[in-house]
Amino acid sequence: MDSITQALLGAALQGSLLGRIQGRRALAYGAALATVPDLDVFVHYADPVSQMTFHRGFSHSLFMLTGLAVVITAVVMALARWRWPDHGYRWPRLLLTFWLVLVTHPLLDAFTVYGTQLLWPLQVTPQSWAGVFIVDPVYSVPLLLTVLYAAVVGLGQRARRLLTVALVFGALYLGFGVGARLLTEQRFAAALDAQGIAHERVRAVPMAFNTFIWRVLATTPDGHYYEGVSSLFDHAPPEMQRQPLHLEAAQPLAGVALHERLRWFTDDWLRYDVIGDALVVSDLRMGTPSDYNFRFVMARRDAQGQWQAVQPSRWRGSHAGGLVDRQMLALMWRRIFSQTPPLPLAAWQALSVEGDAAR
Template sequence: MDSITQAVLGAALQGTVLGRIQGRRSLLYGAALATLPDLDVVIRYADPVSQMTYHRGFSHSIFVLTGLALLLAWLVAWVGQRRWPDRGYRWPRLFVAFWLVLVTHPLLDAFTVYGTQLFWPLPFTPESWAAVFIIDPIYTVPLLVAVIYAAWRGLSGRAIPLMAAALLFSTAYLGFGLAGRMAVEQRFHEALGRQGVVVDHVRAVPMAFNSLVWRVLAKTADGHYYEGVSSVFDREPPEMQRLSLNLVAAKVLEGVALHERLRWFTDDWLRYDVVGDVLVVTDLRMGIPGNYTFRFRMAHRDSQGQWVVDTPANWSDGAAMFNGHDLGLIWRRILQQQPPLPLAAWTTRYLNPSPQSEVGR
């Protein structure tokens, strides 16, 4: 999730557990501690694929963060019992507070679609539960209001119960997102089944700042995928389109370490397009149909027409990820199923495939 959300979540947690001991300072300490796992962004890697796939790695491991919570709790307890013996700085309570603040950061990240390596250094596919969009005001605003109230009125009276209530609401909202995701995946699977389409894997991801309208992907065994949109309020089958993953083009990258890492990180939700003389690899999980967040140039044709594997570079057609018109259509789609979203038009406009990119159809 975004840094503001992580900070207010940490502030609310530490304020709830340690607010009567630390007062308003608990909010500041919790906010700072909760953003600590994201300091891995200061590490610069040689290419954007490494940058993407090593982010949310060791610094988001529950093993690493549990060890850090143990160390911090021991240190603060040791200092507190000597300098403020009457404050109640006891190791068990400190550990619970620090552990909750630290571990909820990667857990919340895992509720987004990006991918979080909760069990690093174990080589499991990163957790990507896709229950909420990376920025979701319904999750963040109640926590923010509760923390601002606590900072204004102090950690007494209604402040701690209000933060506890905001934490309960935010947790329930994550559950609502998971339930919504499972419902739209089931609806999409059933809609394909009525068409006689057999799919290997279905997954839904929330669209643009809400958990009510979802983009759904489904793979088939012949190297194609279906991409569609479904709202929790739909009464009709979702709109969808059939597209190719262009897996023939991917043969250029067989055995390339960074390509294999990208496949692992994304759970192999990748599409390949030959654009001119460049091979572009797209992570299908994030964005809107045709306009995806992560696209990488990974190979090119030389003057003799032979493919040469490149150090990955970001690929962009210059289009903004969201514009006001597209957002308006997406939000209207929450309640109104007709007219359907212009999936094919978006795909043509943003992906703009050349004839060569249709290899594998």
């Protein structure tokens, strides 16, 4: 999730577990320690596909972070014995605190759709549980309020109890998000079955800032996919549209290492578009309907009209603007509670096609 929420989670954890000993400093220490896994953003990679697929890698590994927790605990205990003989620290509690502050960062990230390599260096598909949007005020605001309260009044028993309540609420909310995703996928699959539409995989992703309305994808055996929108409050089948994956366009990328890595990282939720002389590969999982955040130019036609794989670059039409477009957000929020009128998926798709053609 976003860095502020990660810092708040670390502050709440360390404040609730070590606040009695460290006082308000526990909040600052926990917030700082919780940001450590994201220091990989300062590693520079040669291309955006590598930047995307190596992020949330080694620094988010449960193995690496467990080892780091042991090292930090040993250092703190050694310093405490030297400088503060009456520190009150105990190995088990200190180790548990540091471990939780560190590993809950990648675990929280894994509840988003991006993909988190919890088991690095094992080359398993990154975890992408898609239970919450990358920014969700329902999860973040309780942490913010309780951390601010503890910072003002101190880490007394009441403040530590409130921090614990916020943490438990957050855990329950994450569970609710995963349950809502599974229910949404089941509903979408049932809607496809009712129309006699064969499908292979179904994937639901929360739309901006909530867990009540979901964008849903379903692939078909004939190389197409259905993209739709479904709310937990729906009583009728969701609106959806059929679009091509253009899998045949991927042939120039056969055997290309970065393309294979992108397929692995996204669990192969990819679409291919020939736009002018560029082959654009889109990650279908993130963005709004027909406006995907991660799009990469991975091949180009040469002077003889032959496709050649190139070092990936961001397609100049890829952006995150759809996440904050006020008009689109207003339509989405209204759609949570009412299916009439449906979201204009076809119109959004047409705008996306027109935008690509103009670039």
